[in-house]
Amino acid sequence: MLGIITQRYKNNSILVGEAGTGKTAIVEGLAQLLAIGAVPDSIKGFDLWELDIPALSNKDISDGGYHFRIKKIIEEVKEAKNIILFVDETHVILDKESELDAGDLIKPALARGELRMIGSTTDWEFHKYIEQDKALVRRFQKCTIQELNRESTIRILKSRKRALEAFHGVTISTKAIDAAVDLSIRYLPSRRNPDKSIDVLDKACALTRLSIDSMPKELKLLQGEINTLLSDYELEENQEEKTLLEKEIELKKPHYDNLVKEWEDQKAVLDFLGKIRMELSKIENSLAVYDKKDVVDQNDINEVDALNSRRETLEGQAAQLKDAFYSKANLMIKDVVDVDEIQKTIESTTGIPVSDLTQSELDRLKTMDIKLKRRVIGQDHAIKTVSYAIKRSRLGVSKTDQPIGAFIFLGPSGVGKSLSVHEPIATPDRGYVKMGHLKVGDKVFDKNGKPTKIEGVFPQGDREFRTIILEDGRKLNADLDHLFSIRIGRSKKLQTLPVKEIIGLLEQGKKVCIPTSNAIEYYSGSMDDVESLYFAVGKHTKQITNAIKFTKLNQRIDVLRGAFDHYGKFDKDRFLFQAEGNEQLVSDIRELLFSVGVQNRIVSKDTIEILYKDKDEVFNLIGSKKLRDQASISLTHKGKLKDPGFVQVKEISKSSFVEEAVCILVDNEEHLFLAGRDLVVTHNTELVKALAEVQFGSEMNMKRFDCGELKSISAVSRLIGAPPGEDKLDTGGEMTEYVKKNPYSLLLFDEAEKAHPGIFDVLLSVLDDGRLADSRGDMVDFTNTIIIFTSNIAAQTILRGQDLKTGELPPEVISVVNAQLRNPDPEKGGKGFKPEFINRIDSNVIFYSLKRADLEKIANIKLMALKKRLSKNRNIKIVYGRKIAETFKDESNPQVDVAWLLSSQYKLPIEELDLGGRPIDRLIVKEVEDPLTELLLEDGVPDGSFILVEATYPHGSKIYIDEEGAQRPVPPIVKLSVISEEEYNQKIVLDPVEAQFK
Structure with missing residues (x-):
């Protein structure tokens, strides 16, 4: 580039390269050379100006507007004759379809040599916006910037080491630099060096600094324990329990105070080391200026000697401090950025586990089969095939240039967690709907009372159910594999466990709690005569109609006020609803209370007690002055709920019953929805997500493609993006963009035989090389994905050929299944796939029917x-x-x-x-x-x-x-x-x- 801008003619350069290859850094380097005069004589004394496009494109037209400002700048540059103009993202001002197009203003000055300019853009944008204008292209000399290789990137990171150490107050090891480059090359293939390696190292330094400034984990845990004990002490009414809590607090507090002081002392040492590094960095910068000077005098020599002397002193002082610091036992913090920090940074950026295998992860790999069997019943062969592929990848046995595994799933699948088809589910627009009547696109309520869409409905056939009974009297029927989000004992951490494991916790005497729900708001059902709602519940009322139950939130509260004015009473600090001999009304009021987010429990058949968080929650349910006066006297300030937001699981029935079941998939990150008339917080499910949860940590780390929607060749654009010029919104491909953002995930192509054959031609590159170029030319990495194709091909063959005793397929039947899979010719009755596609699949996994x-x-x-x-x-x-x-x-x-x-x-x-x-x-x-x-x-x-x-x-x-x-x-x-x-x-x-x- 320096050679181009020092030419007599055509001295305009445009840097073209992918984002992150260092185009802007090259220009910044030129600016430094110009500042110290270390450039050819032809451009000595030149200034480098960067064009601020956002500022120039300000909508204010009082000074003539955008184009007038551009003209004015060009005139200034022409008059000065010693200015080089740099325009980052040059395509922005050269796009003929854009309001910011200034190509026609710049071209004359470029042609006459009156403007010396450097531009930068990517290959894609150069082709799309600039290359089409031949007259404009002639004025620039294209300078292609290639991605740096490993060795060059390491040299750049080493040159930035001192600056990063000074800025963050940390020490960067040589191994960390090597790891930053090697791991970014492997796990961030869609980005370019040196940018991605610098980012990884910078982020690792920031995380290390954060660990120094933040309270260590063991201190936080101890602080949390003490705070919990203090809270329990305040709420506890039993004096003996209070005394025990006080002793426990007295035991833990001194230990906590000592640890805090130790942490603060260690932090002070590292902060002082950081100040030394900062001064050393300034010395290095000053010495670098003297090194680049062409002429030095005696004053310069004296200054350089003083700087070197000071540097030597500071380096010795820093070395002594570090040796003394790291010789101590039980260090709580450290300032060294090593390979571990780089690995953690890559993991947090991509979600891909790259750290050395810990014992806990080895145990997780060993028990993977067991976890999968909990979710997929009776399919041991399928589970073994898939889990071995994952284990090979994680243990470094399999190839690193292909996906973790690619499978075709054939035959019926197993069963998942589910609820009864008869279970009533609250919906925003239809009131209560039986679970079995829900459809994709319907909406239910999430834990926070907000509508959430149903994305999948999966019939499960007959299942064995147990009844979950909560402390407040609510009940929900669910199968043994159904999941609940629970809290165990005093722990604040939520865990997700199936019913059969919760049974084990209860048998061990553990306290298990599930979250409670907030108020829900229905879409419709508003009643015009709001005032009458207050009086809707009188002494002779037998029940609450659905028309009232599904009104707006404020109207339901009005109904409750009327009800409590008739049937409400206080018994010491208890606020009760008592309708003697009217169990139906009590049940309906209980339902209404849960729908407005008020917790309550059954006292007897005709009495319920309000479990209030504070007095305001009770006053909101009272209309009459008489009852309000009683509330002021009777209610405690603390409230009845010791643990607001949670309700304890009292028991799970030992007896079971069988009913037809169904499971649903809802669109929210917590996977929670409200079930039953009393709005119990429970989990949704999707059977095919078992593998995504076990391997990738979350059921959401899966992208499903319905191949029924990929029947035409044009659907290729949906996967990898539309060709240049056709993607007006520039959204990219659905598959490629997902994998860019979620490189560690599962891709599911459902009912693959329905897709156009061209779809599989595109996927050949993914299965073979573990990568695929999208429509923009960006290479997307698939080496950390699992790819699954489900198919109904040969389903009847599998069903009819299955051995009635063993439940498996004889070799001759497997041969028939494989032949059907490899027959893509519709004229020959085929619905299968091309041999080149089948040959790239790791395994055809057959799901057998019940034995x-x-x-x-x-x-x-x-x-x-x-x-x-x-x-x-x-x-x-x-x-x-x-x-x-x-x-x-x-x-x-x-x-x-x-x-x-x-x-x-x-x-x-x-x-x-x-x-x-x-x-x-x-x-x-x-x-x-x-x-x-x-x-x-x-x-x-x-x-x-x-x-x-x-x-x-x-x-x-x-x-x-x-x-x-x-x-x-x-x-x-x-x-x-x-x-x-x-x-x-x-x-x-x-x-x-x-x-x-x-």
């Missing part, structure tokens, strides 16, 4: 539900017969019982195998419930009786001759009989259904 053992478990769950229904409704006790030997099997090998009979595969049409447990329902009705109905009717079985339901063989021969003359075993049948209580007590011990639930 016989799974179906037996489902049958037992449903048989238990029948047993409980009959016991509840008529006090009739059912016992299921013990297992017996199968026909032609040795008597010592029992296996046949009612569940086995129901789940026998030959009893089910092959097309229904993928329906899970629903065919079992029909079989139970036919084989058990219908005969049971006949027994109860014809034999007049009274309430309180005992009935045996057993699988047995008919009397007579166990062989029959079929239509073709072949001998066949006689299948077992279900037999029902009334037995005595004594017989029941003997048989219940051997009941196989009861055994499954022990």
